[in-house]
Amino acid sequence: MTGRATSSPGGSTAASSPPIDLSSGKYLKLWQGPQHPGITGNMSVELTVCGDEVVEGKTHVGYLHRGFEKLMERRTFIQVFPIVCRVCVPEPDFNEYCYAATIEELAGIEAPERALWIRTLILEMGRINSYMMYLGGQAGALGMGVIGQWTTYVRDLMLDRFEELTGARIYHMFILPGGVRDGLPDGFDGRMEETLREIERTLADVEDVMFHNAVFKKRTKGVGVIPVDLIDRYGVTGPNARAAGLPNDVRKDHPYLVYPELTFEPVTGTDSDMYTRADVRRRDVAVSVDLIRQIIAKMPRTGPLTAKLPNVLHWKIPRGETYVRGECSRGEYGYYTVTDGSGHPRRINVRGPSYTHAMALLEHLIPGTNIADVAALMVSLHTYPPEIER
Amino acid sequence: MTFDWMKIPYALLTLFIVLNYGLLLTALIQKIGARAGRRHGIPIWQNYVDLLKNYALRTHITHGVMYYLGPVFRLSGGVGLLLFVPSIYGSEMFSNLSFAGDLILALYFIFFGTLGMALGAGESGHPHAAIGVSRGLSQVTAAELPLALAVFSVALQYQTLSVTDIVAAQQGGVAHWTVVTNPLAVAAAMLSFLGSMMRPPFDVVLAPQEIPIGPPTEYHSSYLALMQTNRAIFPVAKMVIYMNLFFGGATSWPVFFVKVFLLYLFSAFVGVVFPRFRVEQSIRWFLIWAVPIGIAAILIV
Amino acid sequence: MRTLLESLKERFPLGPITEQRPDLAFVTVERETLRPLIVHLRDREGFTHLVLLTAVDWIEENLFQLTYLVHDRANARDIGLRVMLPRDEPEMESIHDLWPTAATYQRELKEMFGIPFPGSPRLDEEFILEGWVDIPPYRRDFDTLKFAEENFEHRAGRGTTDPATHMRERMATQGGSK
Amino acid sequence: MRDEDTLVRRVPVKDELKKRVVKGPDGLEFEVDPIQDYYCDARPEVRPGSYVRIVEDLFNWARSESLWILGFGTGCGAIEMRPLMTPRFDAYRYGIQWRPTPRQANLFVISGYLSVKTLKRAIRSYEQMQSPKYVVGLGSCTINGGMYWDSYNTIKKLDEYLPVDVYIAGCMPRPEALLAGFEELKRIIRAGKAEGANLYAQNFDWYKANQKRVIHDWDMPDYNW
């Protein structure tokens, strides 16, 4: 077992980790990911560091690429339905909703009222889950594992609600084009209320332990600031934009599903730093909890769940193109669907917020930060790699 | 005073007890930490299994001599620290080799392991290890400073550098403990203690989220097992010093166990609920908070 | 939306317009018109948000369609600009100076469709794929199933029977007459 | 089996991996071949267990009760790992822990499909793990491609590229199923049948040929300790 051997961190490749630049000796290339606990999901950041300061960061993605947009072109309209949710693992329902909405629009189908309520319910449940993952991740990236324990626990409780409602934990495959698959099971309201209370309790704990925490504030305040004039230039949406004080929320700007009938205000912040972004998301959870309560109280309990579809085995949709967006936990999520009159979509393009956040924006924010902040910064943009590369 | 050869088997016995206690203690503390996270955590014997597993791995590779020596240095630092301090006050059996050393030697041993680690990790050639080591050295230095000040303060207070004598001076009730008689020194030392236990907010050296595991990134199999052994012994040894210097030492094993446990719990108590500082933040923190207290302690004495 | 399109029509040569929804329209424009038009939309009309930039392969018509979707926050409306490029010479002007984030989209289009955007940063670096040896995979003439079957092993032991054929054959041999 | 030549490389070598001449600080010039110089190229060997049966049994028990998982979320399955490690399922109770570096891990959970790009990293991570090491294929896509069966970018049969000890069917498998998978793995380890590392060493050429067939820009050493 002799012989010179080094391992490069986390399986980053020989191909892409050149030796220290001998000519200057000042810089060190450091790979963060893809096998790295400080990376969100399976992606990597190639850092060039000078001391503890990062002078350049390049995002590398593609480790999760499955070619979904190609696979969708091979499948019939109903067959696309089970695979879209896999595009974004932690919050799959937006894929189902956006896909269903584009298809319904192009095929001229209208989903029944009751289905719209259930869809909204599911999207809000998913939003809470995603935020819970984020809160745990944000604390974890700074070395506070205990928050992640609590938030993952309540996320698990929410997954239980998902499971009894949709029949699956992660990939729900519930929002069919034309409607939803089933109504609420018996006793769902009560168990949901219990879960919501547990979430609120946890949220209060998180506020005490994470947000009123001297060290946490020290690490996050003033770090990773996105100036407000960069918001649109870098395609920043969702909580990242709202933390900068812009009330950008698709739920308000382009009300979809039953949002017009619900009362809520988009949560905004002022400082646009890591702390504010975390805070905006925490308060957004409270909004979602409130929305779920409103939905449960107002939703119709009877009525059809699906519109009448043509025989899905030979379903053809006339030529057309459209774009439908929704406000997911990370920002604007949208499907751009093009049909050509055949039984298969011509092209489907998934617009995930992580695409711009993790690539252009992150690369812009990284230079000048400390190595120690890179992981937390990445988490604070709340990106999910699978939706970047699909 | 002639050397009593019987001290060697007794010292080994101490080592054995401390090792086992250390293994169980770390597991117990982990379990307690897990409770804060609302779960059960590892089984209490998990550390034994892990240790055995790591020793049982079939392959290991080396990056050179220093790489090999790193864990050995580290372990000898821990063992040395333990052996040159009396574990149980008043017990001939468990006074170990305390006749030979004094506080200065103990302080040296605390540092010794880190140095060995630095050399070994540097040899492993992994950038994470290199970064971790440079952070580790700077942070340990910063954290040692208040401890050193506190120790000097205590030494001045008791006018001796012998640990045994310091313990002796604290006998006779809580009121005699240094923690009461010289609270500033203890405060400085306890802050330093937080810094040296590799727990948040001062664990940026290991920082799994950015430089996974830091210095030991490349260590595995029996090297890792050696370090794990040390991880059971070293904190206990360090806490023995703290106990002896500030909390009246221990006159029997049960007292020893309880005091060490409480000391350990203190670091976990803080560690679980805070995120970690960046390295320059933690150094600044020590300089701003811990060092002045240490200086004040000396001044007051 | 209608008034906006009318005013655009006066300034720029526009191709066919599709009003998909009251808040969403698609307009076909020439390759050369795209940049002045999108700058106008961004700076004068408030379409500050580049929602997406993607391509559609109309292989039968030998065209690539580039879709630039821009969004007007104040009025909550979108315009999709379609640029049709000949498939054999699909080069397009880069807009990364207008939206830095466009560089990412352009990298992806270069890799997945083979549409070059000269001047766009890191355009020629591998983006998603690594060690790719075939034609750009999002092109319609790339057959992913064929590629998968040639490149990867599938587990043996699978095999299906067509119910119609199976029935016909088996029922014929089972006894012929009724 | 295809022609050996087509296996080697179909994509040109990247610049940073080409041989080059470097001038040292002392003014001397020397040639650097990154692939050869920076990495170990030694073939793995079969490492038998202890000859004393009872010792090996004890070791196997320890190995089975101390599974250190490599923290590498290769596919979507990673999402169900988090519940596993948190209060609800608390896998720590079963001797299962995370390790952030492959050196210290001995269980590689391939959490779902592997894209070709990730396969490359997975192979390197696997090779850096110390023997005996185990691989669990999580989810249907590791068994036969799963729903990505016609994708151009994901491998279909994991066991062509790495020796797999246990598969868990599902998409995704629930945390409970994962735990069941780990219990099964423990049984296999205790029975002394989890010899994936030796299998890999034995059939090294076959594995390498398979790996090279799908990784078109093979720019790694053949073995990386």
Add this chain to the structure above:
Amino acid sequence: MRDVLSPFLAWKNLFRDPVSIRDPLNREAAPRYRGFHKNDVEKCIGCGTCETICQNGAIDMVPVDGFDPKNGDSGLRPRIDYGRCCWCALCVDVCMTGSLTMSNAYKWVDADPDAFRFIPGVDAKSWDGSEHGYVCAEGHHLTALERVPMDEMEPEARISNFDEIVAGYDVARAKLEADRCVSCGLCIATCPAHMAIPQYIEAVRDGDYERGVALLYETNPFSNTCGRVCTHKCETACAVHNEGEAIAIRWLKRHIMDQVPQEKVREIVGKPGPATGRKVAIVGAGPAGLTAAFDLAKAGHAVTVYETRHAAGGMTRYGIPEYRLPYDALDRDVDVITSLGVDIRCDTRIGRDVAMADLHAANDAVVLAIGLHLGRSTRIPGSEHAQVKKAVDLLRQITDGEAFDVPKSAVVIGGGNVAMDIARSLARLQKQIHGKVDVTVTALEDLPHFLADREEVKECGEEGIPIFDARGPQQIVIDDAGRVTGLRTWRVKSIFDDKGRFAPSYDESDELFHPAEMVIEAIGQASDVSLLGEALTEELAWNRGRIAIDPDGRTSVPWLWSAGDCVAGPDVVHAVADGHRVAASIAAVFAERSDARE
């Protein structure tokens, strides 16, 4: 200060119980959980729709021991590859019988990657008996179950004339109906002619009627006819039939023919093949004979068809009333065949106008397709009376427009389609002549076992014709004046004896009298084999009164083939299939002979 102390609140959890699940290894999933598959293999019909919809290619249809193909069941069962499945449950949603379901079991761990493949319901699994698991929501179907309605004349309107009752689908409705098809193809094997049903239904969906016509003519030159009066066994095999109404395959076939002009049809069918110089004579211009003629003419042989009656069509023209099959529809079918150069000689009876021996001498092959034109008699007392008629004779008279005294009241014996036909035809005539309907139908079978089509029975009722089922005719009552006054029947207890032989037993206490001026027997038909001549009759082998044939349709005489109702029993589409069979056989024999010559 709060920022320093507040985090320590986290420790309050130390005094709460951990929330971990005690035994996660044995936790049951939610009742709706989409777990592993179950299949009720007895209910499953192996239609393969699950395989079609599976986007993962996870399902294979495989033969399973103990399940042989039968009508409406392919004998295949789905095998699922859990190396592919994604548990989307679309297969469950789309399952045509509801046999495929899911349990909420979710644990399957194995070291062998090849083990994850199983046939649910056949390979025993621990979750087979599981009660929970995903089920389709009430009323959630991915395919439409109800048949698209077709316009038809109201009973009041149709009873006074012989106009066609059903209007046929318009294009939009036909598309909707065609859209319901799941293209499983179970119908193909059931169809005697093995028509490419899913394919021509697809042509309807696509609106490509010319492709449809081409597909129809590949297997059936009588599509206008079959599109109206086919016995449509295919619809009993239809997968949709299990949970909903079968696809209206027959009407869709008719719809295709309705959409394409006759000239276009002829163009699609094409020209006869290059002449081979061989000659074939066909006796009987019914569907069987004409189908054989069609095939042989396409192959280039010279075909002459001899028909006793005034017009071609056989039983389809003389047995089926006009309101079901208008003559012009039939004429269009015949027209295509004659356009191929087939020479149809009507009013030419073999044995009277042409001798059998001459036919043999002048042709290379002769096909007997003489059908079943002799009505059978009940032979009950009184059945020899002149006012006791055979249904086939009456129907022929109606078709030929021969006048006869339409009785004011009539009773029909029989439960088949012919019985319905004659009853309803008579009813129309009664309405036209007497202004009121008085026809009664009695039959041996009880209603569920009627041989007649459901629609026929239903429409019969709508038209005011009462049906007495399970009535055994005992006597035709004739009054002293020698006039028929009615029929006496007993209730049937059983039709067959223990050994399955025809031996009806009656409940004599339950007697009914059906008053009528005329009694019509519609209990079956026989062939008129007198035209064969004695010598040939002797020479031929017989099978229970019918000419014996081999599977190719060849008789024991080398130059003679036989096809259609006379050998296979009454069924239009079967006759078509028979026609194809003998044509193929003849062509094969010709090819053999020319090989031998060379």
